[in-house]
Amino acid sequence: MKVSKFGGTSVASAEQIRKVAAIVSSDPSRKIIVVSAPGKRFSEDEKVTDLLIRLADATLNNEDYEAELKEVVSRYEQIATELGLSDEITQSIENDLRGRLAAGYSDQSLFIDSIKASGEDNNAKLIAAYFTHIGMPAQYMCPKKAGLLVNDRPERVRALTEGYNKLAQLREVPGIIVFPGFFGFTKDGTLRTFNRGGSDITGSIVAAAVDAELYENFTDVDSVFAANPNIVDNPMAIKELTYREMRELAYAGFSVFHDEALMPAFLKSIPVCIKNTNNPSAPGTFIVKDRDHSNRPVIGIASDSGFSTLFVDKYLMNQEIGFGRKLLQILEDEEIPFEHTPSGIDNISVIIRSKFLNEENSERIVRRVKEELEADEVRLRTTDYSMVVLVGEGMRFTTGLAARAATAIAESGANIQMINQGSSEVSLVFGIDKKDEKIALKSLYKEFFSLIMI
Amino acid sequence: MKVSKFGGTSVASAEQIRKVAAIVSSDPSRKIIVVSAPGKRFSEDEKVTDLLIRLADATLNNEDYEAELKEVVSRYEQIATELGLSDEITQSIENDLRGRLAAGYSDQSLFIDSIKASGEDNNAKLIAAYFTHIGMPAQYMCPKKAGLLVNDRPERVRALTEGYNKLAQLREVPGIIVFPGFFGFTKDGTLRTFNRGGSDITGSIVAAAVDAELYENFTDVDSVFAANPNIVDNPMAIKELTYREMRELAYAGFSVFHDEALMPAFLKSIPVCIKNTNNPSAPGTFIVKDRDHSNRPVIGIASDSGFSTLFVDKYLMNQEIGFGRKLLQILEDEEIPFEHTPSGIDNISVIIRSKFLNEENSERIVRRVKEELEADEVRLRTTDYSMVVLVGEGMRFTTGLAARAATAIAESGANIQMINQGSSEVSLVFGIDKKDEKIALKSLYKEFFSLIMI
The missing domain is CATH 3.40.1160.10 (Acetylglutamate kinase-like)
Structure with missing residues (x-):
């Protein structure tokens, strides 16, 4: 049934x-x-x-x-x-x-x-x-x-x-x-x-x-598309994608299906189909546990804006056990979730959705990090920052994919502010200035979806 | 004096x-x-x-x-x-x-x-x-x-x-x-x-x-070199580099100068010069506060092995305030410092130097993360993992640098397991399998240091 x-x-x-x-x-x-x-x-x-x-x-x-x-x-x-x-x-x-x-x-x-x-x-x-x-x-x-x-x-x-x-x-x-x-x-x-x-x-x-x-x-809508139709002209329709792919796309701006709503179906491995009441004969998009990803490593490209960055620098930070934990504790005290934490040797950045920040808690966070963690430098950069996310189960099996993606972004003229790869097996995240979001997304779409078949 | x-x-x-x-x-x-x-x-x-x-x-x-x-x-x-x-x-x-x-x-x-x-x-x-x-x-x-x-x-x-x-x-x-x-x-x-x-x-x-x-x-030694001479033949000598560059290079395998030793000089902005007792007329390498980095965005490429990865996955993790902090707390309880924490939407990885892990604390960490954080999946991957680090003050001013680096690694045949860019303004970190460390480093050196001047 x-x-x-x-x-x-x-x-x-x-x-x-x-x-x-x-x-x-x-x-x-x-x-x-x-x-x-x-x-x-x-x-x-x-x-x-x-x-x-x-x-x-x-x-x-x-x-x-x-x-x-x-x-x-x-x-x-x-x-x-x-x-x-x-x-x-x-x-x-x-x-x-x-x-x-x-x-x-x-x-x-x-x-x-x-x-x-x-x-x-x-x-x-x-x-x-x-x-x-x-x-x-x-x-x-x-x-x-x-x-x-x-x-x-x-x-x-x-x-x-x-x-x-x-x-x-x-x-x-x-x-x-x-x-x-x-x-x-x-x-x-x-x-x-x-x-x-x-x-x-x-x-x-x-x-x-x-x-x-x-x-x-x-x-x-007839289906989920490989990219936002408001940015890319006539993006490809996705026939089948996994729960994990849907979740990553939903996170970064795909609004077809609220990610939390997938949870009960996901836990019982029940396949989901997105269909159009106004065009029920269209096959729709299936969300499944596993799919064959051999022919196309990237299934979709999403993007979202409204991110801020908290940058913390302290000489010899990485020898200080507990530094990262204390930093996240300060955010937790303010009930602020974080998105990513790229780090160098002596510095760490925390990427936060700007909607969680206001003048008051920003001031408190910067002050506490400076005082309690004795940081050399603390900067909260609230100018608008976008995340562009490449999603696909086949990505981890494809050598050179990060290089292709970074090259496509560079060729669009956008400067990459952040790259986060290495935990998720199905996504690759680039941080760029909001003003570059559209050109980067178009360029990535061209790289991964405009393959000319001969 | x-x-x-x-x-x-x-x-x-x-x-x-x-x-x-x-x-x-x-x-x-x-x-x-x-x-x-x-x-x-x-x-x-x-x-x-x-x-x-x-x-x-x-x-x-x-x-x-x-x-x-x-x-x-x-x-x-x-x-x-x-x-x-x-x-x-x-x-x-x-x-x-x-x-x-x-x-x-x-x-x-x-x-x-x-x-x-x-x-x-x-x-x-x-x-x-x-x-x-x-x-x-x-x-x-x-x-x-x-x-x-x-x-x-x-x-x-x-x-x-x-x-x-x-x-x-x-x-x-x-x-x-x-x-x-x-x-x-x-x-x-x-x-x-x-x-x-x-x-x-x-x-x-x-x-x-x-x-x-x-x-x-x-x-x-006459100077600090742009890459490990045991891997790259006749690497270029570095005339001048900043404290931050030296620190990042020292962290990732450059052993000329222990990074902690730089601290007192760094805090007082005292320039440091590495010289050779056996060849004192050689100019040596200067470590300074600021340098002109217009002609060469990358000053050195370092690499180090011996890293492990703790991978944690939990559906809707990123809506759970405190998840990252609790994860780091468990490591802190074991007195284990961490290097990087790349993250996806529903997962986070913690990169740890393998020397801090043994059978006993590994078992404890995996068990606690599973039980206390109710994670869906916890994996501790202790197979040897290397970090290759590009260092240079000029990197942040150079569009397309990450793309060039990722392409050089991909062309060497090495698969990029992790990329960490976005916090440090002077480094770009790639995680690769240890077996690929040398070929990746050689390829990066060729890309950034073999510029033919005409």
């Missing part, structure tokens, strides 16, 4: 939901359908989730929220009407929302979670009703009933694998299951939403729990 | 000491002469220091030590005789040694320090006597009297800068001062020897304290 997740744009309108029904009915192994809240129908449109956040805010501010409520309900109403469903479903959605609003709140953030989660929950009910209406055997499944357990606050929300056994029983449910994405329940029954990855992560959890043969992730 | 240090081979025999006298008298600014114990006169010869260690061992084992004592004394006696000195100096050296042996010991290691240090101490007395004998105004200077203060045990021995004020008064002493290298005294008068860098460090300390215009380090 397959678990198929449909993202916001795939379930944004009656027209889109008809496509979903066609996709699901075309393959009897598509048993569990995970759905998002209705997304944007056109680029200036608002997602239902954003409407729901406005509704929750109005309520928390003790304002009259009837206008906001109506806006949400009318989105569902329009879909239901166009799908030929009776008023009953719209009425039940409005009742559900009024119930959530009237329930009041002891905790504002849990209240917002409950309102936001209604977007997916009610869409799942609506889609199940439509499937039934057109004769497909389908039912809505409540995540609480199904056993999608999450951890308690204040930890960042994540699924508890102890819920998997109960979720696995979904295999035995006859017909099609329509499952809302984005939220789960703690053991004491409190609803919590996933901060990141949203419905993708629900699909991944369910696929892992039921041990699906495939986790399909339907979105609005 | 200049401080001139003469190493073991420069003061190994009467013939060599005559060269030293000629060098010193040829330049009136050579005021303070720091000397080693007599070194090897030919390649199978034994250093006096090694004879002294045997003497100390015999004493500690309660064996008859007259034979060992005689061997030491006869080395001085031969030198004194050939220099035309009276028996008086040999007798005083024998008396000094018998006094040290008779003093007994409450602590074996301090006793060994005292016996070993006699090598330099007595040689300084002998050389001062010779200088006086040939009419040069000279005197032996005891480090205790001069104020060469060192820290107390059990810390690793190092000079205390609070002694510098007293040492600075050496400027006012008339005539030539002959100062023994290798040892100093704690505040309570206990003799301690420098573990590493020996007499080089004494020269560096004295040069710093008296604010010398130049610290000359006389040895048995």
